[in-house]
Amino acid sequence: MRFSKAVVRGRVAILILTVILMIPAVFGMLETRINYDMLNYLPDDMDTVIGQNALLEDFGKGAFSFIVVENMPEKDVAALQEKLESVEHVETVLWYNSLMDTSIPMQLLPDKLYDAFNTGDATMMAVFFDTATSADETMDAIREIRSIAGKQCFVSGMSALVTDLKDLCEQEEPIYVALAVACACAAMMLLLDGWLVPFVFLASIGMAIVYNLGSNFFLGEISYITKALSAVLQLAVTMDYSIFLWHSYKENKAVIADREEAMAKAIQLTFSSVLGSSLTTVAGFIALCAMSFTLGRDLGIVMSKGVILGVLATVTLLPCVILMMDKAIEKTSHKPLLPSMAGISKFVVKNCKVLFVVLLLICIPAFYGYSNVGVYYDMSAALPEELESTQANHKLADTFDVSTTHLVLVDADVSQKAVCDMTDEMSEVDGVQQVLSLDSLLSAGIPESILPNDVVELLKSDRYQLMLINSEYVVSSDAVNAQIEALNAILKKYDEGGMLIGEAPCTKDLISCTDNDFKVVNIISIAAIFVIIALVLRSLSLPVLLVALIEAAIAANLCIPYFTNTTLPFVAPILISTIQLGSTVDYAILMTTKYLQNRRSGQGKKEAVGAAVASSAQSILVSGLSFFAATFGVGLYSNVDIISSMCSLMARGALCSVVVVLFLLPAVLLMLDKVIVHSTLNMKSARNVK
Numbered sequence: 001m002r003f004s005k006a007v008v009r010g011r012v013a014i015l016i017l018t019v020i021l022m023i024p025a026v027f028g029m030l031e032t033r034i035n036y037d038m039l040n041y042l043p044d045d046m047d048t049v050i051g052q053n054a055l056l057e058d059f060g061k062g063a064f065s066f067i068v069v070e071n072m073p074e075k076d077v078a079a080l081q082e083k084l085e086s087v088e089h090v091e092t093v094l095w096y097n098s099l100m101d102t103s104i105p106m107q108l109l110p111d112k113l114y115d116a117f118n119t120g121d122a123t124m125m126a127v128f129f130d131t132a133t134s135a136d137e138t139m140d141a142i143r144e145i146r147s148i149a150g151k152q153c154f155v156s157g158m159s160a161l162v163t164d165l166k167d168l169c170e171q172e173e174p175i176y177v178a179l180a181v182a183c184a185c186a187a188m189m190l191l192l193d194g195w196l197v198p199f200v201f202l203a204s205i206g207m208a209i210v211y212n213l214g215s216n217f218f219l220g221e222i223s224y225i226t227k228a229l230s231a232v233l234q235l236a237v238t239m240d241y242s243i244f245l246w247h248s249y250k251e252n253k254a255v256i257a258d259r260e261e262a263m264a265k266a267i268q269l270t271f272s273s274v275l276g277s278s279l280t281t282v283a284g285f286i287a288l289c290a291m292s293f294t295l296g297r298d299l300g301i302v303m304s305k306g307v308i309l310g311v312l313a314t315v316t317l318l319p320c321v322i323l324m325m326d327k328a329i330e331k332t333s334h335k336p337l338l339p340s341m342a343g344i345s346k347f348v349v350k351n352c353k354v355l356f357v358v359l360l361l362i363c364i365p366a367f368y369g370y371s372n373v374g375v376y377y378d379m380s381a382a383l384p385e386e387l388e389s390t391q392a393n394h395k396l397a398d399t400f401d402v403s404t405t406h407l408v409l410v411d412a413d414v415s416q417k418a419v420c421d422m423t424d425e426m427s428e429v430d431g432v433q434q435v436l437s438l439d440s441l442l443s444a445g446i447p448e449s450i451l452p453n454d455v456v457e458l459l460k461s462d463r464y465q466l467m468l469i470n471s472e473y474v475v476s477s478d479a480v481n482a483q484i485e486a487l488n489a490i491l492k493k494y495d496e497g498g499m500l501i502g503e504a505p506c507t508k509d510l511i512s513c514t515d516n517d518f519k520v521v522n523i524i525s526i527a528a529i530f531v532i533i534a535l536v537l538r539s540l541s542l543p544v545l546l547v548a549l550i551e552a553a554i555a556a557n558l559c560i561p562y563f564t565n566t567t568l569p570f571v572a573p574i575l576i577s578t579i580q581l582g583s584t585v586d587y588a589i590l591m592t593t594k595y596l597q598n599r600r601s602g603q604g605k606k607e608a609v610g611a612a613v614a615s616s617a618q619s620i621l622v623s624g625l626s627f628f629a630a631t632f633g634v635g636l637y638s639n640v641d642i643i644s645s646m647c648s649l650m651a652r653g654a655l656c657s658v659v660v661v662l663f664l665l666p667a668v669l670l671m672l673d674k675v676i677v678h679s680t681l682n683m684k685s686a687r688n689v690k
Helices: 002-009 011-031 047-059 074-085 111-117 136-149 158-191 197-219 224-255 259-290 295-315 317-324 326-331 342-350 352-372 388-400 416-427 438-443 453-459 478-494 503-537 541-563 571-600 605-637 641-671 673-678
Strands: 033-035 064-070 090-094 122-129 153-155 221-223 404-411 432-436 464-471 499-501
Touching: 002 011, 002 259, 002 295, 002 317, 011 197, 011 317, 033 224, 047 404, 047 464, 047 499, 047 503, 064 074, 064 136, 064 158, 064 388, 064 404, 074 090, 074 122, 074 136, 111 122, 122 136, 122 388, 136 153, 136 158, 153 388, 158 197, 158 224, 158 388, 158 605, 158 641, 197 221, 197 224, 197 295, 197 317, 221 224, 221 295, 224 259, 224 295, 224 317, 224 571, 224 605, 224 641, 259 295, 259 317, 259 503, 259 571, 295 317, 295 571, 317 326, 342 352, 342 605, 342 641, 352 541, 352 641, 404 478, 404 503, 416 432, 416 464, 416 478, 453 464, 464 478, 478 499, 478 503, 499 503, 503 541, 503 571, 541 571, 541 641, 541 673, 571 605, 571 641, 605 641, 641 673
Parallel strands: 033 221
Antiparallel strands: 064 122, 064 153, 090 122, 404 464, 404 499, 432 464
């Protein structure tokens, strides 16, 4: 109570301090680097990651891109090559001109080299950068290359995709926040009892969001997914706490004449009440940190901070704002538009057996669909078709039958004959279009003496020889994954320490590590939330029942894409399972707590459940619909499928959890009442009351 009274007494100082702290928070938010490359979050001990680092360290090359040039004379292409080589951070531009002088007809090249660079009226050049795939310098270089190259040229590759993704996200992110705020505000205006109350809530939550985003500066960088989702998710998740404080303040103000004393009491009650629910939410986000794919840790840390800051803002900043604007809030109050929940209460009590059977029947298709929902790993599939990088990748595939390129690092001491034999074997693997290496160039009849030094340095260092393998197979497809396995088997036969790297091999590693992550994160989040519920409700049976019911709601949410034949981005099932469990299990805890209180007071099970539904339904509906409103608009608007899918799933997940808690949880409590009262502490008085 001392803390609560101190907040009320020091409200002016708290408001001044929070405004002052906004200044460094805004600077921190603006200076936090955003990472747009999902493959950067792979574990450091994977061969593909080690190989990427070796490529940068030994060859001074990180990113690379293919440029398809159409309807341009060879001399103009040569002039374009020179211009591209002058772009900052472009390390090498490889074209036929790199092997022979343009005065020598291109047709004199060996067939396999000619075909690698030319088809019809199109030619292709490879551009290597001295910076990493998603480095800011690489993206700046891509933009400059596009401005130099013009409309006859198509810049493909992962770096071009990341550049377009960054530009699209920066364009859309302010709209995400505006949509979330507008939709949540509209929902709260309708669901709460005041026109001004939503704006008071949003001011408090907004400051907490800025503090959270600003403190990300100390993490160095965050993912674009984290940046895009964190504000929307923090708004949706922590809105509950504001609603609880408001209701508590109104209830206390009705019986306590002094509004400051009423607010102090409300702060005390709110803090003790939201502590348990916020712990389940934080536990869900912390579980993401167990992922070996460290995007989970990125989102988990940021969202855990967001929830903690949201709780602190609710018990410090929000009370101050409410007290400062109390008179204006009273003048703009109105009757809540939600109807009485008595009808729901009577319905679920009367039809509990039917609802219990419905729950069991729903679980079968829900968990089947949930277990078999399709996912994709190709990040280009998450972006609109009209983007330059998407069109360039299609052009490369359609014109040269190249969908992806693998890089191979072979020990420099491996003999020329062995490399040539290995190249011949790799060329026979299904889907391989060309294999280019220094030794394959020499074996093709080109003397090393006429090769420019930069070409030799491009393909050979003191430790490694670099090979390029063009593949017709699409990234993350079964065909390319089988191809990678076949190429790796050949590589290891000639060089045990050789490494196959590139977008497709990295994506294959991504598939294997996230498959395991899904299981680990699910187990940890369920176990952590199970323990918290057991401690909060002091029961052995209720944690099992509540977690199982929310898992059923999650399954109902994630089975819909399966039955509608919709493929999700690979991170969606992992993140949604954890977020929906941690964020909406509070609904179940709220109703169950009221049911236990009613049973302990001597009410029968039907009376206790009916009263619990009637008293908690409005809070659950307001919370769930606000969560839905804050995420649904972003899901509809976003052109980035990862963001759109995640927000749509969160919106639908909130509704699924509301339906399960309001209609199916009461049926479970009634049907299993005997088990619950015998496995929960302090329920002796209820055991003899039916």
